[in-house]
Amino acid sequence: MWVSFAGKAFSAEIERLRVWPAPDKTRVVFDLSGNVEYKAFTVDNPSRVVIDFKNSNAQKELVLPVRKNRLLKRVRSAKKQNKSFRVVLDLRRNVKIKSFQLGPAENKGHRLVIDLIDPRMAPQAEPQVAQGKKKKPAKQTVSKKKKQQVSEPILRDLVVAIDAGHGGKDPGASGKRGTREKDVVLSIAKKLARKINNTPGMRAVLTRERDIFLPLRKRIEIARRHNADLFISLHADAFRNHTVQGSSVYVLSEHGASSEAARWLAEKENAADFIGGVKLHTEDKLLKEVLIDLSQNAVMDASTNVAREVLNGLQRIGKVHKPTVQHAGFVVLKAPDIPSILIETAFITNPKEERKLINPSHQKKLVDAIHRGITRYFSEYAPPGTRLAAR
Numbered sequence: 011m012w013v014s015f016a017g018k019a020f021s022a023e024i025e026r027l028r029v030w031p032a033p034d035k036t037r038v039v040f041d042l043s044g045n046v047e048y049k050a051f052t053v054d055n056p057s058r059v060v061i062d063f064k065n066s067n068a069q070k071e072l073v074l075p076v077r078k079n080r081l082l083k084r085v086r087s088a089k090k091q092n093k094s095f096r097v098v099l100d101l102r103r104n105v106k107i108k109s110f111q112l113g114p115a116e117n118k119g120h121r122l123v124i125d126l127i128d129p130r131m132a133p134q135a136e137p138q139v140a141q142g143k144k145k146k147p148a149k150q151t152v153s154k155k156k157k158q159q160v161s162e163p164i165l166r167d168l169v170v171a172i173d174a175g176h177g178g179k180d181p182g183a184s185g186k187r188g189t190r191e192k193d194v195v196l197s198i199a200k201k202l203a204r205k206i207n208n209t210p211g212m213r214a215v216l217t218r219e220r221d222i223f224l225p226l227r228k229r230i231e232i233a234r235r236h237n238a239d240l241f242i243s244l245h246a247d248a249f250r251n252h253t254v255q256g257s258s259v260y261v262l263s264e265h266g267a268s269s270e271a272a273r274w275l276a277e278k279e280n281a282a283d284f285i286g287g288v289k290l291h292t293e294d295k296l297l298k299e300v301l302i303d304l305s306q307n308a309v310m311d312a313s314t315n316v317a318r319e320v321l322n323g324l325q326r327i328g329k330v331h332k333p334t335v336q337h338a339g340f341v342v343l344k345a346p347d348i349p350s351i352l353i354e355t356a357f358i359t360n361p362k363e364e365r366k367l368i369n370p371s372h373q374k375k376l377v378d379a380i381h382r383g384i385t386r387y388f389s390e391y392a393p394p395g396t397r398l399a400a401r
């Protein structure tokens with residue numbers, strides 16, 4: 011049976027495919043030009059989900075935006091003879107699916123959402139609200155309590171850890187006019203924290219609020235201590251060639267630096283661990299732990315998704331150095347359990363961008379762009395138990 015949204019259905023263009031992994035499910039979102047009628051069903055041996063879009067088409071080939079996913083293997087699509095468009099999601103194992111359409115909201119257009127629920131990872135069923143209804147009076151106090159727990163779960167704020175790079179004896183990069191990276195990124199970090207704290211359902215934690223030196227892993231520790239849902243490290247870029255400009259967004263690479271420039275950058279940022287006189291062998295245990303957990307694909311996929319949204323935001327306000335999310339081995343991104351991104355806000359070595367970096371109104375633009383990226387990401391994928399997820 012064809013399922014339509016709000017009773018209306020037209021022919022639609024399938025514009026893009028997005029994927030949001032969570033521990034118990036993977037959410038697949040199709041961005042559409044309008045409402046569609048669709049059928050979604052699972053097929054076994056081999057495991058797959060088939061989605062037929064009535065009177066629809068896709069101009070561009072649909073590709074999986076994530077490199078690795080626990081449930082998704084690949085996507086295939088084809089136009090069918092009856093004018094419908096078929097998308098097949100090849101899976102690693104059988105799943106249960108839930109599907110629904112969403113209308114335009116918060117900068118998003120029409121969407122079809124398919125949740126792939128991993129039955130092995132699905133959370134246990136909540137205690138039933140109605141459970142105590144017909145029981146003896148003696149047990150009612152207990153069931154009343156249960157009922158309250160179910161109907162009024164304690165919701166928490168999303169925590170965003172904001173890390174102003176460098177600090178103290180480590181000034182970071184500097185510009186011709188003497189602007190120091192550690193100062194501008196602290197100023198931007200404070201503004202971003204204020205903006206996040208003014209956003210309902212969100213709370214910011216700064217790794218440093220003053221001009222102090224902080225070893226890289228200490229920054230991750232602070233984020234973890236506050237149970238951060240997201241870690242954002244702010245930096246300003248430097249290069250020998252002073253005409254190089256634009257912002258970049260990094261996530262941790264799986265196999266080290268992805269390009270020569272990225273490797274150069276990674277070395278520069280990592281060097282801070284030694285500047286502070288921190289001996290690596292004292293942190294061996296954490297390092298080991300971090301390396302083992304690098305395989306946590308869900309966190310890496312989440313990092314890539316949020317990085318993409320932030321990069322989109324930055325693209326709206328000015329030049330980006332690299333139009334795609336970059337991968338590098340920055341130590342500060344190595345939290346195995348917190349989606350983490352590093353933003354090179356601009357090139358401090360470019361005189362034009364150096365002026366921008368110290369300009370409060372440009373700082374505000376940067377903050378707005380980053381904030382926009384974060385909220386867009388969380389509007390799609392808010393961790394369970396947060397006020398934003400409940401909305």
Ligand SMILES: [Zn+2]
Pocket residue numbers: 175176182183191244245246279
């Ligand atoms: Zn830096």
